[in-house]
Amino acid sequence: MSRNSYQESSPQTQEEALKIAKSIQRPAQTKEQTKLIAQGIQQGIDLYKRQQKEKARELSKQRKKLAKQKASEIEQDNREVVEIIVYHQHWLPWALLLLTWLGIGIYSFKLYSL
Template sequence: MAQTISNETKNEAMKVAKATQKPGQTKEQTKLIAQGIEKGIAEYKKQQKSKARAKDKQRKQALKAKARDSADLESNTPEHTTTKNQQILPWLLLILSWIGFIGWQLLG
C-alpha cells in the first residue's frame, strides 16, 4: 500500500530537518532525515485517526446504549403515574374554594 504524504507534511519535515542540520551535513543526508521525519509524522497522523475513530465508535455505542436504556425505561413505566400530592391537590383546591365562597356569602 503506497502512502501519499501531503506537501504540507513534506514542507514541515524539511523545515525540521533543516533546523536540526549539523555543520558539514550534506543535502542528501538532510533529505534522508526529512524523509524519516515525514514517515514519523505520517505514522503519528495515522495513529491519531485510528484513536479518533475508536473514540467516535465508543461515543456512538454509548449514545445507542443510552437511547436503548431510555426506551426500555419508558416501556416499563406506566403511562399515568400520579404522586400523592397530585391526588390531594384537586381536593384541596375544591375545599379552599368552598370555604372562600361560604366566607364571602357570610361577610357579604
C-alpha cells in the first residue's frame, strides 16, 4: 500500500478558510466559486502549517545535534583534565631526608664511640 501524502485538513482549518472566503466574496460570486476559493485558502493554510512543522523539526534536529556536540566537548575536556593531572614527586626531598638521616647516624655513631 502506498501512503497518500495528502492529509485531510482539520475542521478548524476548513471553517477558517470558509470564513476568509466569505469575507472576501464578491457580490456576483456563486457559492461554487466561494467553495473553490475556500479550498485554495485551505490548501494554503495546510501548506503553511506543513512548512512550519518542517522548520520546527529541523530546528529540533539542530538543537539535538548541538547538545550532543557540547556534551562530547565537555566529555573530552574532562578526559583531558584527567590525563593532565599526573602525580609526580620530585627526588630532592627524598635525597635531603636520606642525607639528614645519614648525618644523624654518623653524628650519633661518633658521639657514642668516644
